[in-house]
Amino acid sequence: MKILFACSECSPFAASGGLADVAGSLPAALQKEGAECRVIMPLYGSIGLQWRAGMTFLTSFGVPLSWRVAHCGVFTMQYGGVQYYFLDNEQYFKREGGIYGYYDEAERFAFFSKAVLETLTHIDYEPDVIHCNDWQTALIPVYLNVFYREVEKLSRTHTVFTIHNIQYQGQFGLDVARDVCGLPEWAIGKVEYQGDLNMMKGALEECERISTVSPTYAKEILDPYFGHGLDPILRQKQWKLCGILNGIDTVGYNPSKDHALAAHFSVRKPEGKALCKAALQQQMHLPEQPDTPLLAMVSRLVSHKGFDLVRYAMENMLREGMQVVILGSGEAQYEQFFADVQRRHPQQVAYTCGFLPTLSRQIYAGADFFLMPSQSEPCGLAQMIALRYGAIPIVRSTGGLADSIIDWDTPGGGNGFTFQSYNADDMLGAVRRAMGLYHSEYRAEMLPRALKCDFSWRRSAKQYMAMYLGI
Structure with a gap:
């Protein structure tokens, strides 16, 4: 044909x-x-x-x-x-x-x-x-x-x-x-x-x-x-x-061979993930703390991507003790918001305005979690790329996010954390569940479960x- x-x-x-x-x-x-x-x-x-x-x-x-x-x-x-x-x-x-x-x-x-x-x-x-x-x-x-x-x-x-x-x-x-x-x-x-x-x-x-x-x-x-x-x-x-x-293109997005990364890693050799996290923290001028959860966002900064929820909940998220790395550009209100948050919390927040393909891969590889609270999302590729690089997605269950991300607490096991209603408190609840996992004895399950997901074509x-x- x-x-x-x-x-x-x-x-x-x-x-x-x-x-x-x-x-x-x-x-x-x-x-x-x-x-x-x-x-x-x-x-x-x-x-x-x-x-x-x-x-x-x-x-x-x-x-x-x-x-x-x-x-x-x-x-x-x-x-x-x-x-x-x-x-x-x-x-x-x-x-x-x-x-x-x-x-x-x-x-x-x-x-x-x-x-x-x-x-x-x-x-x-x-x-x-x-x-x-x-x-x-x-x-x-x-x-x-x-x-x-x-x-x-x-x-x-x-x-x-x-x-x-x-x-x-x-x-x-x-x-x-x-x-x-x-x-x-x-x-x-x-x-x-x-x-x-x-x-x-x-x-x-x-x-x-x-x-x-x-x-x-x-x-x-x-x-x-x-x-x-x-x-x-x-x-x-x-x-x-x-x-x-x-x-996604699993050949182009491959943490075991990606030249943009500080270290390579895979299901069989996961040690490089920690080195990528340390390199990202250093590059973003954040404290190099291996046990601090690092949450990332790589996106166009527009309202339907859910950034009004992030703006409402950001201070409460930071109180959970996490570091946050953001890469993106778009509406001025969100660019100004993230720049302001970075000024107020330089030890926890790093924001880069624009889209840099190499940096985006380094963020995926260095992050523990990846946040996508979209109001609507026809498919979304970022959550798949995040899993490919060992970052657990936290998503609103809509469109392709609902089809690709199964909640962690689902019987039989999931690959992320989901919330249903378009509400900042519900998003914050999913983030807190993710932080709870990170600080529990089940933290070791995160990386292998993410890397085993198959989103090839x-x-x-x-x-x-x-x-x-x-x-």
Whole structure:
């Protein structure tokens, strides 16, 4: 089976969030299950010369988009056993800032969606399934059914659409559907929702299967609280909706070989974990105290990640005698809060503003616990990475956190500490249970139980293959 994985970001080439991690590891896992999976993404100006040097130019052509024809160049390369296609248009993708957040987002990704299909008419590749991801590729199923079903090469192609975060839907004024996206009048209804253009709604209508990144999230988004206005559409389309839990790249995230760490460790040789903790305490200018529990947070500092709970409970958490390390940036109110807490408690709190990939791995490896009190979390990868590096997650049981973290006190054993309601006192109760474990005779169970967890892509890839074959 031939799968074309269409995405707006992919690690290691261009990344801003969890989608890049998925796009960078799921295709390789699908190949191991027997699929021929290729990836197609924009050629951003930020993609470095070290990658461009390995690319080969294939072809170029014009992409009809409303009243204009836009240039598209196609480059390709092999990486990690997967073939990648990069679509080049400097007007849309050579930008000085990040990969998102521009005034012409609708036009940029309407072009990309149309160019994906146009590319398939110019290269020697005929996918059975185009797997689209989030709103940036949501117009692919729409364009396929409106413009390309009469093309022999694409007449049998199926589409799958994965919702990584339903909060971001690609919503614009309805005139954009005509003047920018170039949809004919008879097709406007496919993307119109509540008087606006909603690209994700178009994908939900036109694709043949809808997936989300965890089974619990697939249920949650049917509810108005989580559905961000699309829950009525999803309830209508529930027959084609499923949830498949993401995995992580267990080769890239491997504490027994990670060059970023002060020492390596594994289930059989766990001694290096203590050395990583000592190195992190030294690096963060915290007292080197091996018996003091160290709790970490690595996240975007935004409200739906639960930082209002952390702000409310932080002083009580610190009274438990722990050290806290935070890495992240986002809303100014949270950046200022953590900077202020660090000034008031320099012996217990270390905050680094921004995202530093090497430091994030060192934090995972040095931490005893990892806090994720999310208000909503479609899947979450950080809790899986934390367990991979021997840190016990403390999470609110929502979305993928509910599917991946089992409470420690569950009969048969768990792999973390959970709380149910979005409440600071409930979060504090879970933190205190974790501290109780740390200071008990059962502390020795923490590291081996964490390191034995398997969140590789193997199981998820089999589920995706079953979904593809069931179309």
